[in-house]
Amino acid sequence: xxxxxxxxxxxxxxxxxxxxxxxxxxxxxxxxxxxxxxxxxxxxxxxxxxxxxxxxxxxxxxxxxxxxxxxxxxxxxxxxxxxxxxxxxxxxxxxxxxxxxxxxxxxxxxxxxxxxxxxxxxxxxxxxxxxxxxxxxxxxxxxxxxxxxxxxxxxxxxxxxxxxxxxxxxxxxxxxxxxxxxxxxxxxxxxxxxxxxxxxxxxxxxxxxxxxxxxxxxxxxxxxxxxxxxxxxxxxxxxxxxxxxxxxxx
Amino acid sequence: xxxxxxxxxxxxxxxxxxxxxxxxxxxxxxxxxxxxxxxxxxxxxxxxxxxxxxxxxxxxxxxxxxxxxxxxxxxxxxxxxxxxxxxxxxxxxxxxxxxxxxxxxxxxxxxxxxxxxxxxxxxxxxxxxxxxxxxxxxxxxxxxxxxxxxxxxxxxxxxxxxxxxxxxxxxxxxxxxxxxxxxxxxxxxxxxxxxxxxxxxxxxxxxxxxxxxxxxxxxxxxxxxxxxxxxxxxxxxxxxxxxxxxxxxxxxxxxxxxxxxxxxxxxxxxxxxxxxxxxxxxxxxxxxxxxxxxxxxxxxxxxxxxxxxxxxxxxxxxxxxxxxxxxxxxxxxxxxxxxxxxxxxxxxxxxxxxxxxxxxxxxxxxxxxxxxxxxxxxx
Numbered sequence: 360x361x362x363x364x365x366x367x368x369x370x371x372x373x374x375x376x377x378x379x380x381x382x383x384x385x386x387x388x389x390x391x392x393x394x395x396x397x398x399x400x401x402x403x404x405x406x407x408x409x410x411x412x413x414x415x416x417x418x419x420x421x422x423x424x425x426x427x428x429x430x431x432x433x434x435x436x437x438x439x440x441x442x443x444x445x446x447x448x449x450x451x452x453x454x455x456x457x458x459x460x461x462x463x464x465x466x467x468x469x470x471x472x473x474x475x476x477x478x479x480x481x482x483x484x485x486x487x488x489x490x491x492x493x494x495x496x497x498x499x500x501x502x503x504x505x506x507x508x509x510x511x512x513x514x515x516x517x518x519x520x521x522x523x524x525x526x527x528x529x530x531x532x533x534x535x536x537x538x539x540x541x542x543x544x545x546x547x548x549x550x551x552x553x554x555x556x557x558x559x560x561x562x563x564x565x566x567x568x569x570x571x572x573x574x575x576x577x578x579x580x581x582x583x584x585x586x587x588x589x590x591x592x593x594x595x596x597x598x599x600x601x602x603x604x605x606x607x608x609x
Numbered sequence: 610x611x612x613x614x615x616x617x618x619x620x621x622x623x624x625x626x627x628x629x630x631x632x633x634x635x636x637x638x639x640x641x642x643x644x645x646x647x648x649x650x651x652x653x654x655x656x657x658x659x660x661x662x663x664x665x666x667x668x669x670x671x672x673x674x675x676x677x678x679x680x681x682x683x684x685x686x687x688x689x690x691x692x693x694x695x696x697x698x699x700x701x702x703x704x705x706x707x708x709x710x711x712x713x714x715x716x717x718x719x720x721x722x723x724x725x726x727x728x729x730x731x732x733x734x735x736x737x738x739x740x741x742x743x744x745x746x747x748x749x750x751x752x753x754x755x756x757x758x759x760x761x762x763x764x765x766x767x768x769x770x771x772x773x774x775x776x777x778x779x780x781x782x783x784x785x786x787x788x789x790x791x792x793x794x795x796x797x798x799x800x801x802x803x804x805x806x807x808x809x810x811x812x813x814x815x816x817x818x819x820x821x822x823x824x825x826x827x828x829x830x831x832x833x834x835x836x837x838x839x840x841x842x843x844x845x846x847x848x849x850x851x852x853x854x855x856x857x858x859x860x861x862x863x864x865x866x867x868x869x870x871x872x873x874x875x876x877x878x879x880x881x882x883x884x885x886x887x888x889x890x891x892x893x894x895x896x897x898x899x900x901x902x903x904x905x906x907x908x909x910x911x912x913x914x915x916x917x918x919x920x921x922x923x924x925x926x927x928x929x930x931x932x933x934x935x936x937x938x939x940x941x942x943x944x945x946x947x948x949x950x951x952x953x954x955x956x957x958x959x960x961x962x963x964x965x966x967x968x969x970x971x972x973x974x975x976x977x978x979x980x981x982x983x984x985x986x987x988x
Contacts, residue, residue, distance in 0.1 A: 431620060545632075546624050548658030548671035555617055 360414035360510055362405040363459075363466060365473030365485070366433040366441070367395040368426040372478045382579035384449075394429045397474025399436075401536045403543040404504060405472050406437045412510065414469075415439045419462055421455045423447055427559055435546035435554035443561050444569075451575035452480075456488030461567035463493055468531060469510060475500050475535040486535035496528040502539040506530075612906075614676075621673065622680045628657070629688040637689050640815025641960065644807060647815070648729065648771055650692060651699070655726020660700050664708055669721040675850070676912045679857035683908075686861030690964040691816030693858045694971075698767040699723065701851040702972075703730025703776050706792060706843050710835030719774055719794055731772035733763040733795075733821055734844065741977045743778070743844065744787035748823065750779040756829040757781075759793065762822045765971070769819035770807045772797050777823075778840055787841040792834035801826035812963030845922075850915060851972050852925040856908035856932035859968045860901060863936045866943035866961040867897050873947055884946070893942045900939060904932040923985040930978040933968035940965040 370376060370385065371393050377386040394402070405416040416438040420426040423445070430441035444458045463471065471490075476483035490497035498515035502523070505514045510530060517524045518537055528534070546554075564571045592598045602609045614622065636647045654660050662678040664670025678700075686693030704723040707715055722728040739745050748761025759779055763769070775795045782789030797804055805820035835843055871894055874885030884890045907928040914921035944951035944958040951958040969975045 428620075431616075432623075435620065435624070545628050545657055546620075547656070548621070548662055548673055548677075549666065550658075551617065551620050551624060552672055554620070 360408050360412045360470070360506075361417070361466070361468040362408055362414065363417050363419060363463065363468040363471045364401050364405045364433075364438065365395075365398045365459075366402060366418040366420050366426075366430055366438075367398050367474075367477050368392050368420060368422055368429040369395045369477050369479040372396070378580045378582045382581060384577075385580065392425070392429065394432055395474050395477040395479075397476060397536055397538065399433075399474075399543040400538060400540050401472040401474055402433050402436055402438060403541045404536060405470075406544070407541065408470075408506065409437075412506075417442065417466060417468065419444065419459070421446055421450050421458050424561075430559050431554050432546065434557045434559075435551040436544060437550060438557075440557055441559040443559055444567065445561055445563055446571065448571075449573065449577040451573040452482045452484035452488055453574045454569070454571070455485045456492055457569050458564065458567060459485070459489040460492040461569050462562075463489075463531075465567075470513070470530055471495075471533045473533075473535055475537055486533050490533035493533070496532040497534070498526050498528050498532065499535045500537045501534050502537045504534060504540070614680075617673070618677055618680060621677050622684065625659070625681050625684040626687075629684050633685060633688045633692055636692070636815070640689065640691055644809065644814050644817070646691070646695060646768070646771065646817040650696070651726035651729055653726070654696060655724060660696065660704075660726055661724030664724060668708060668716065669724055675853075675916050676909060679854050679908060679912050682854045683857040683861035683864075686858035687865045689815070690858060690862045690961075690967075691813045693861060694813060694855075694967070695767050695816045697851065697854045697858065698732060699730045701854055702732035702734070702847050703768070703772075703774075705850065706776055706834060706847050707794065709846065710792075710839075710843055711794075712831070714831065715794060715834065723774075728773040729768055729771060731766045731768040731775045731797075731821070732847075733766055733769075733775045733777040735763060735765045737762060737764045737820075741974060743841065744790070746778055746780045746790055748777070748779045749783065750781050750791060750793060750828075752781070753827070756827055757793065757833070759795065759823045759826045759828060762820060764820050765808070765818050766821050767816065767818045767971075769821050770804055770817045772804070775802075775821060776834065778844060781837050785838065788838050790840040790844070791837045792840040792843055793828055794832045794834055795823070795826065795828055797821075799826050799828065811966060812960065813967050814960075848972060849922050849925045852929035852978075853908060853911045853915060853921070855968060855972055856904065856911070856925075856928040859929075859932035859936035859965070860905050860908055862961055862965055862968070863897070863901050863904070863932075863939040866936075866940045866958065866965075867894070867901060869956070869958065870894060870897065870943035870946045890946055893946060897939045897942055900935045904928070904935045907931055923982060926973065926978045926981045926985070929968075929973060930975055930982070933965075934975060936965040936968055937962075 371391040374391050379386055409416050418430055418433045418438045419442040421444040473486050500517045501515045502518045503516035512529050514527050658671040661670035662673045663675045666672035682693050682697050704720055707720040723730045750757040750759045777793045777795045780789050781791045801824040803822040807817040807819055874890050875883050877884045911921050911924040911928040914924055940961040944962050947958050950956050
């Protein structure tokens with residue numbers, strides 16, 4: 360089983376995000392970065408498949424050179440090697456999907472796993488786009504993945520409104536993962552030691568034959584509006600009047 | 610000169626901090642309430658290779674360095690000083706001597722399971738009548754046919770109430786004082802060994818510590834650790850390394866208090882502005898940051914000396930002494946900045962304040978460490 364898994368570098372969701380004065384991006388200085396939480400779930404699932412069936416777990420990331428830190432962390436969880444597609448700008452979902460398609464053609468994995476969405480842009484489109492570019496079956500929002508004995512197909516349980524849906528896909532396929540799929544492991548000390556020696560290949564976009572044109576251009580970011588201070592009202596009567604006339608909620 | 614951590618050490622720091630915040634944090638409240646140590650933590654840490662961080666891989670360790678072990682203790686203590694302290698004593702005082710001077714059999718029987726978290730080690734040093742003056746150990750081991758007969762009692766033994774084995778300090782010849790001290794590996798379930806209950810304390814709640822009574826305990830020949838009469842030197846070696854790691858624990862505790870105080874000073878509004886805008890508060894925070902930085906430099910400098918196999922006893926004593934007193938000062942100021950809230954159990958400041966005091970007492974009181982440093986200065 361050869362599994363290709365996404366390992367995206369995103370700002371720590373618990374960190375306070377500041378938007379740069381000119382709105383071009385967020386303030387990365389002093390900000391902590393982590394692996395996207397759902398990509399960690401995808402990595403864990405890939406590792407479990409490898410532990411059961413043997414094979415290889417290959418991580419990839421599209422982004423700036425610092426994304427190597429997160430790839431190393433993923434390798435410390437137990438993955439075998441990493442591919443870093445270096446792109447300094449803002450890669451939209453389409454560009455990432457085309458990069459995945461190029462890596463797929465080169466590596467010929469049995470399965471592509473990734474989180475259903477990342478917490479930074481929350482676009483949630485990469486898996487679907489990549490499957491489309493590759494003409495592969497796709498199963499999104501997986502909460503359970505059951506591979507059949509010869510690894511030719513997978514039954515994926517999806518969490519849908521009011522229940523579960525089970526779909527069968529022929530492999531290779533693209534599967535996007537949901538939180539309930541598993542609980543990712545912590546990297547152990549010996550695995551962190553080993554991670555330094557594992558290979559990470561840096562692949563420039565043009566080397567992969569991917570056109571470096573993003574369809575979505577980031578115009579600018581705006582900080583959330585500051586909440587205005589409240590006002591004190593004198594009586595219940597006043598309060599009702601404010602709710603009716605000013606807030607217009609009753 | 611290089612003050613930066615290696616890429617591996619940075620990765621460890623991140624991984625440990627995350628593990629401590631996500632996993633160990635969940636034990637803190639219950640430990641405060643019940644004063645019980647969650648023994649499963651040993652297995653949890655052992656499985657991830659944290660208990661044997663700096664021991665070679667061929668001996669079952671993780672093959673990283675002592676600095677990484679200190680980073681581990683620092684991050685754990687930032688979340689729970691009680692877990693930090695008991696885990697470090699298990700590794701550096703209970704298990705490390707077995708690695709250093711133990712036979713292959715002793716290593717397989719005690720050291721390897723200990724760093725896997727399968728056996729919990731206690732270091733039996735302090736006694737009801739003997740604390741700082743280790744050469745006056747009253748527990749005796751008498752040579753008998755086929756082994757030794759041990760008699761005596763130990764006090765304030767961390768991990769004592771639930772330990773699996775004791776790295777025990779006993780005198781094999783009291784007339785020779787420190788040259789008559791030997792180490793023994795005693796199974797806690799041996800006949801005659803009585804593990805006393807957890808002793809209620811001011812702080813470090815959950816970091817259990819108890820007495821151990823040895824009532825004519827027979828131990829076979831092969832329980833003697835290293836050479837007879839060399840125990841004092843083994844002990845000093847273990848103590849010196851322990852002091853560095855305890856310094857790291859004090860730094861972690863102080864950082865936790867500082868982070869809280871800094872955040873509070875930015876948020877708490879009085880007289881129409883955040884209290885951190887008042888110099889009475891901001892200067893306190895500056896002094897705290899300054900002392901934490903100083904202590905941290907001393908701790909990691911001492912760890913660096915240890916790794917380079919240079920002399921480090923003075924630096925280890927200085928680092929532990931300064932870091933421990935620093936932690937008390939920082940916890941004091943952090944509580945003060947929180948005012949009435951700091952004094953309540955709703956906030957962890959009072960816990961930091963209570964916990965910090967232990968660092969000035971165990972494994973060399975601040976006074977004894979001053980004696981050691983003055984000796985090193987030729988006084």
